[in-house]
Amino acid sequence: MMNLDFDFSASGIRTIQIEQEAIANLKSHIGDDFIGACKYMLACQGRVVITGMGKSGHIGKKIAATLASTGTPSFFVHPGEASHGDMGMITKNDVVIAMSNSGETAEVTSLLPLLKRLHIPVISMTGKPGSTLALGSHCHLDTSVAEEACPLDLAPTSSTTAALVMGDALAIALLEARGFTAEEFAFSHPGGSLGRRLLLKVETLMHSGDEMPRVLPSTPLAEALMIVTSKGLGMTTVIDEQGQLQGVFTDGDLRRAIDNGVDIRQSQIASLMTVGGKTTSPDLLAAEALTVMEDSKINALVAMKDGLPVGVITMHDMLKAGVV
Known part of the structure; x- marks a missing residue:
């Protein structure tokens, strides 16, 4: 039942606080696997392919866009479509980032045998370090959270925020490792104000x-x-x-x-x-x-x-x- 007298501000502040804590806890998850993931991506001769279902897929698309604009060629492949022909978009020179909060999403885990057969490095991003996806990958990025901001613990909120921030951490680490310049960034954004300032002669x-x-x-x-x-x-x-x-x-x-x-x-x-x-x-x-x-x-x-x-x-x- 709707309550127009509901304390909307308190609810908003609570959500922000929960997600702030989720992001703060990510710092303890940056370790050897994060370093290994960065090295796989930095050495990649092809492209970084990101896949994920549902909300993880939406976050994956944003991470792919961020990587592509900061010097790491990347694109998103829907895992359901990958099982019906789009696996052909992934080559032996690529690296795959597979995203699933549960680590058990069938459409994603079903790709593991195919990726292993092609000897493609798989970086998983899950909230369950003991999941099928986490254990079947070369590097696992732990994006687990203590709680979702959703009081029903149903809608992905804190978990998707954590995954998004982890993706940004990867992108910026690679940007700095490559020595990526503002001019190179402008070539990825020729229509933006920075592109015009750095490209127009x-x-x-x-x-x-x-x-x-x-x-x-x-x-x-x-x-x-x-x-x-x-x-x-x-x-x-x-x-x-x-x-x-x-x-x-x-x-x-x-x-x-x-x-x-x-x-x-x-x-x-x-x-x-x-x-x-x-x-x-x-x-x-x-x-x-x-x-x-x-x-x-x-x-x-x-x-x-x-x-x-x-x-x-x-x-x-x-x-x-x-x-x-």
Whole structure:
């Protein structure tokens, strides 16, 4: 019967406390088998295949995703499907992590003879060290808990949390052992903000060819303003007849010219431009170019290659690409 006056906060706090204790107790389960499991996975020439039924399967999918994104190629195979054809996805070069809280899940234990026949290392993750799965594996990771947060002791709660944390412990141990870098992580997350910051280069975002605004030093200011407006970058490069960069003319230069009462029709751009200007390399990471802009308090950089200007990148380009 529903009780709208039930103490929901107390129940939530109790659940968190039980699961906190379950996680804290995991530290005593990190021993030789954990080290052995890490070594098997680190030496794996194929992929780490994770399998499990029900809630263990859901946790297994998350662990596989975490491993894959941190330098350990991994995927999940449903144990029921494995018995009906998907065993073909597992090769002799792989390592298998089999998950079952009871260690007796039939769909999982039925795979043991097949895996042994292929001489595939099996790492089990169970809450029962004396179970069929635990005893039939090369390394057993004990994820047993004192109690489930579920008061009926039916819904997997503390046990699935413990398994998830154990999976994270494996993934991070392997990440550190491999010397996995932030750039490698970005290659696994090209659509994320970190991926954009660590993978996008200036050449990918810069305006080049006809998109790059350019005028000669002798160009009248009025004509240069038309170029600035048509290209829509709020600036233009100033390049001599030999293609050498002489400077840049920006919105800031225009404001200073107006403040100084410059005749827009008569003045040439050479007398108003910022000589030289800040430059970058097309091969530089966009995030690094952004730092140059921020430090210099400017909104655009000229990309130089072999001593010649080849493009322009702006703060707006950074914002549009999600680098900022």
